[in-house]
Amino acid sequence: xxxxxxxxxxxKVAIVHPDLMQKGGxxxxxxxxxxxxxxxxxxxxxxxxxxxxxxxxxxxxxxxxDVEIERIDGPSQWFNKVVQERVVMLKNVIxxxxxxxxxxxxxxxxxxxxxxxxxxxxxxYIHSPTxxxxxxxxxxxNKPGTARQIYKELCMRLSNINQSVLDTTQLLSNSEWTANxxxxxxxxxxxxxxxxxxxxxxxxxxxxxxxxxFVVVGRIHPSKNLLKLINIVEKVRSRGHxxxxxxxxxxxxxxxxxxxxxxxxxxPFVHLEGELSRRELISLISSHKYALHGKEFExxxxxxxxxxxxxxxxxxxxxxxxxEIVDGKSELLYSSLSGAVEQIEAVITDKELQEEIRxxxxxxxxxxxxxxxxxxxxxxxxxxxxx
Numbered sequence: 001x002x003x004x005x006x007x008x009x010x011x012k013v014a015i016v017h018p019d020l021m022q023k024g025g026x027x028x029x030x031x032x033x034x035x036x037x038x039x040x041x042x043x044x045x046x047x048x049x050x051x052x053x054x055x056x057x058x059x060x061x062x063x064x065x066d067v068e069i070e071r072i073d074g075p076s077q078w079f080n081k082v083v084q085e086r087v088v089m090l091k092n093v094i095x096x097x098x099x100x101x102x103x104x105x106x107x108x109x110x111x112x113x114x115x116x117x118x119x120x121x122x123x124x125y126i127h128s129p130t131x132x133x134x135x136x137x138x139x140x141x142n143k144p145g146t147a148r149q150i151y152k153e154l155c156m157r158l159s160n161i162n163q164s165v166l167d168t169t170q171l172l173s174n175s176e177w178t179a180n181x182x183x184x185x186x187x188x189x190x191x192x193x194x195x196x197x198x199x200x201x202x203x204x205x206x207x208x209x210x211x212x213x214f215v216v217v218g219r220i221h222p223s224k225n226l227l228k229l230i231n232i233v234e235k236v237r238s239r240g241h242x243x244x245x246x247x248x249x250x251x252x253x254x255x256x257x258x259x260x261x262x263x264x265x266x267x268p269f270v271h272l273e274g275e276l277s278r279r280e281l282i283s284l285i286s287s288h289k290y291a292l293h294g295k296e297f298e299x300x301x302x303x304x305x306x307x308x309x310x311x312x313x314x315x316x317x318x319x320x321x322x323x324e325i326v327d328g329k330s331e332l333l334y335s336s337l338s339g340a341v342e343q344i345e346a347v348i349t350d351k352e353l354q355e356e357i358r359x360x361x362x363x364x365x366x367x368x369x370x371x372x373x374x375x376x377x378x379x380x381x382x383x384x385x386x387x
Contacts, residue, residue: 043067046072048071050071114126216245217281219252292314
């Protein structure tokens, strides 16, 4: 007897995500959820764009196949293209209304990028609250002003986000910190499920063979505080330490990338790598002793988890969910530019401290394991589908 479930017998699950080609942490979560479910469910993707799944598989080290893509209608696609990264709430309202209109075609809807107000049964993975940002740090809250307030109230009215929907939605989050923020915002606490890192693919060459420099992975964007990181490295160099820094990631729209490019041209210790292949990125991280992160109140920080998986020592702001990745180790957490310089110098001049930190971080990688994430997601989806 063949007990294998045929595709016609599989339950239908739709992943709802605006644009996988942004290639950020939320997109990694979406791709790994598709991968986790594809052998047991008939998976669909409701989205604005037409993603290149082959390119995304290469970028995120996934093997997604046989996903049926449902792009929302023409006017909404035009709207998404015109507004690009602006008016995110309104774009999410349109995406959610389209998904909810089609919800009877699926057994489960899953938002992989924050709260949408999807019709039950549904799962929503929260990276950061989108519609109500009042409990986020002030730097991440929606801009004040009458027009903004009217826009926010309009989006809330058009959205399907309300207490009854949230009470019937399985909520997940990328960190304990994000879960706390969401609970203060909406009164519901998501279950933290750390994002996936394929820890097994990272090389770990001998420490003494690694370059005495820093790697910074992520989009070239003002929120990443890359100019501050360059300043930190410059000040460490001024103390007599021969260190350098590599920036690896796709550019964002606007002038910021040009500013960083000029720094690359003017300062020989600044290297701008652009968007690397997965293999190239792993090689770059694994060949360096240290890493830097500049974003304040990062909700998680997948690149930080990758630094740890590669055996590098990362230095990061003392805020947000990123602190959980390094188990709150004070030697790695800075609160100011001068503090970062002092802490970095203390570590790079003490070989015993370096080994102690690396040993402490080795055990931390298991909670970000890709296999653990996909098994946990599959278990949650199975439970929700069973009701």
